[in-house]
Amino acid sequence: MKKLQVWRAGWAIVAVTAALAGCATRVPLDVEAPLEVRTVQGELLPSDLQAAPSDPLGSAIASLAPVTRPPRTHPDHAATDAVAANEQAAAAVSGNKVYFDFDSFDIRDEFRPLIGRYAGQMLASTKRVLVVEGYADERGSREYNLALGQKRAGAVLQALQAQGVPRQRMEAISWGEERPADPGHNEVAWARNRRAELKMRSR
Template identity: 45%
Template sequence: MRHFPKVALIASAAVLLTACSSTPKLTETPVVEKTPTPVAQGEPTREIRPVETGSVDPLNDPRGELANRSVYFDYDSFVVREDGKPVVAKHSGYLTKNTGRKVLIQGNTDERGGTEYNLALGQKRAEAVRRAMTSLGVSDNQLEAVSLGEEKPKATGSDEAAWAENRRADIVYQ
């Protein structure tokens, strides 16, 4: 009789569990076939028109030709490289057509060199881009050239790839 309470407890748990279980009833839902309603002739439909992009300012197009606003330089140089000349030309063309726009050209350097040297080199780079733009017809009063030296790096790191990315002049529209 010592095991009777344990056996009774197990038996009552088994009865309780079997009493709670239920079998789901499966009922078949009849399939209703719908035939499409024919469209009456002459009903108005929406006309789809292409978006006009002629009025969008090309300066705001992230994939446009004016999206690149950096002109890169070789080490210790302020001569506009060949790969930078198309960038200067495209922005110059935009500025000659939009004489109300102004640009701040920010000359930058990599981290090598002293502060004063880098500020002077950054100014020479900004001035080189400014001169190139004025030679392409941009009004001098649309352009301002400043140096940031090494204070505004585009890339972090102390390797040739980072330094090359930081030797640049940025064209900033105002």
């Protein structure tokens, strides 16, 4: 009796296995599934470009031109740059300050007339002496900014010397990031603080 039950149970397992096998769907291993290429704002996602060597999309993807985007300009930055440019243009005409680009001590062309005006005044009277004070914005170490301020003052002094002003009547000093013209912490303030001031006095 027990043998009959075991025999029936064995046939039942075989029948269930065959039924389940009939429900499965087989996919041949040599058939490649289509590759879905997705884009996000015109850029191909790197995870979607892993096509098989025989995939015809591989050559199409390789032929796509790289996506280029124009540089982003924050409207606030454009406005602050315009403010700084207008102030510096006015200073070049009638002021006593020479402004510099970030991390630079090169004298810009718009400040050459100002230096020429001071050179003329110094040459017109031998009783005048000139102190050129160099400054930097707050970015960078204190030591670096002192050195940069000295280079800026020295550049103005050399430009005056080139126009005939005697070296012994001029002095170049640096305040670095100390004594800022603008205490702010933004582009406009930094542009105002990257400067050299020309201070003339009688001796």
